[in-house]
Amino acid sequence: MALAPHVFCKNPECSCADGLLPIPLPYPNQPKTNQHPSVWPPAYFEEAIACPECDRVFVYKKQDVRWLPIPQMVQGQAQKSPYSNASWWLVTFDCGGYNCKIRVGFLAMTREGEAVDVVHRKLPVGAYEGKCKSGHHYTDRGTGPYMVTQFFEFEGS
Ligand SMILES: [Zn+2]
Ligand SMILES: [Zn+2]
Numbered sequence: 001m002a003l004a005p006h007v008f009c010k011n012p013e014c015s016c017a018d019g020l021l022p023i024p025l026p027y028p029n030q031p032k033t034n035q036h037p038s039v040w041p042p043a044y045f046e047e048a049i050a051c052p053e054c055d056r057v058f059v060y061k062k063q064d065v066r067w068l069p070i071p072q073m074v075q076g077q078a079q080k081s082p083y084s085n086a087s088w089w090l091v092t093f094d095c096g097g098y099n100c101k102i103r104v105g106f107l108a109m110t111r112e113g114e115a116v117d118v119v120h121r122k123l124p125v126g127a128y129e130g131k132c133k134s135g136h137h138y139t140d141r142g143t144g145p146y147m148v149t150q151f152f153e154f155e156g157s
Contacts, residue, residue, distance in 0.1 A: 002069065002070050003067040003068060003069055003070065004024055004025075004027060004067065004068065004070040005024075005025045005027050005040065005041070005065045005066070005067055005068075006022035006023055006024050006025060006065070006066050006067075006068045007022070007023050007025060007049065007060045007064050007065060007066070008020065008022055008023065008064075008066070009023065009051040009053065009054060009056065009058070010056075010058040011051065011054050011056045011058075013054075014051055014053050014054040014056070015053050015054075016051050016052070016053045016054070021053070021082070022066065022068050023049070023051065023052060023083065023109075024070070024081070024083050024086070025049075025065065025154070026088040026107070026151055026152065026153050026154065027040070027153055027154055040065075040154075041062050041065055041154065042062070043062055044062075045060075045061060045062045045065070045154075046059060046060070046061050047059070047060055047106075047107060047154070048060075048104075048105065048106035048107065048130060049106060049107045050091075050106055050107065050108040050109070050128050050130070052082075052083065052086070052109040052111070055122065055127045055128050055129060056128075056129045056130065057106045057128055057129060057130025057131075057138070058130070082111065083109065083111065084112060085111075085112035086109045086110065086111050086112060087109065087110045087114075087116075087150065088107050088108070088109055088110075088150070088151040088152075089107065089108050089109075089110065089116060089119050089148050089149065089150060089151055090105060090106075090107055090147075090148070090149050090150075090151040091105065091106055091107075091108055091119065091123065091128070091146055091147070091148050092104065092105040092146070092147045093145065093146045093147065095132040095134070095136050096136070097132060097134060097135075097136025098136075100132060100134050100136055102132045102133055102134060102136075104130075104132045104138065106128070106130060107151055108122075108128065116148060116150075119148055120146075120148065123146050123148075126138065126139040
């Protein structure tokens with residue numbers, strides 16, 4: 001059975017919370033190398049990821065990553081998850097908290113058929129709820145400038 005790494009949203013009220021709808025990480029379904037799932041992610045793995053349902057951003061570490069079955073081909077058709085063919089974007093900006101210049105970075109997903117505009121529209125209205133490493137809310141930032149670049153896969157994959 002083909003497995004791929006996923007996380008569950010850390011917002012307990014979310015439809016992606018633990019045991020519900022898993023969020024697939026931007027990791028190739030068919031790794032180029034024959035790594036055993038236990039090899040990835042590395043121990044130092046730590047990524048801020050925005051939930052595609054509730055837009056809350058949490059930091060995920062190695063122990064948060066679950067290798068789960070990916071949709072299988074059924075009668076020649078891949079079963080679709082809501083996140084099939086999703087795209088991932090790396091959003092970065094300077095924290096605007098007092099005396100804080102931490103460079104904040106997190107990953108945000110757009111679904112199949114959605115353009116990066118979706119991410120750009122959510123940023124200035126504070127849709128993504130997260131904190132910098134010093135605990136300042138993203139909304140301290142005000143409105144941009146934000147850098148948004150497409151993110152393909154994690155290193156070490
Ligand atoms: Zn969520
Ligand atoms: Zn800060």
